[in-house]
Amino acid sequence: MITRNPLNRAIFTVLVAGGLTASGAAFAQPQGLYSADELMDADVYSNEDDSNAIGEVEDILLDENMRLHAMVIDTGNLLDMGEKQYVIETGKFTVETRHGGNKEEVEYLVTVEMTEQQITQQDEYSND
Numbered sequence: 001m002i003t004r005n006p007l008n009r010a011i012f013t014v015l016v017a018g019g020l021t022a023s024g025a026a027f028a029q030p031q032g033l034y035s036a037d038e039l040m041d042a043d044v045y046s047n048e049d050d051s052n053a054i055g056e057v058e059d060i061l062l063d064e065n066m067r068l069h070a071m072v073i074d075t076g077n078l079l080d081m082g083e084k085q086y087v088i089e090t091g092k093f094t095v096e097t098r099h100g101g102n103k104e105e106v107e108y109l110v111t112v113e114m115t116e117q118q119i120t121q122q123d124e125y126s127n128d
Helices: 006-022 116-120
Strands: 043-046 055-062 068-074 085-089 093-098 107-112
Touching (some): 085 116
Antiparallel strands (some): 068 085
16 A cells, blocks of 8 residues: 655656656657656546546556556546446557646646547456
8 A cells, every 4th residue: 555655655656657658659749757646637538529528537557567557547427438447558548738837737638549439348447
């Protein structure tokens, strides 16, 4: 279990950032280090419609080498996808940051490179 103290938070952020940038397929152009804390709860969009969020980032899954393996998105009751959590593997999503000139207020946007129907066919996530 990871506790939220500054050292653990810093280590976790570096590990996830390393996984995000090392997994080149997940990004068209890496934008530097990424904060796992800030990425959690980021809005998620399908590539079909970038104006309506289909969910938010619920969890980040690392592999045995501590590299990003997948993101878990929570669809809530949005659209007709049901209230479920889906595992979206690296290479099937992109992450974009926006800060509008204020780097203290970075906003993360995640786009899943699948249709909504394809998303519902991904593995469902349960932390049980």
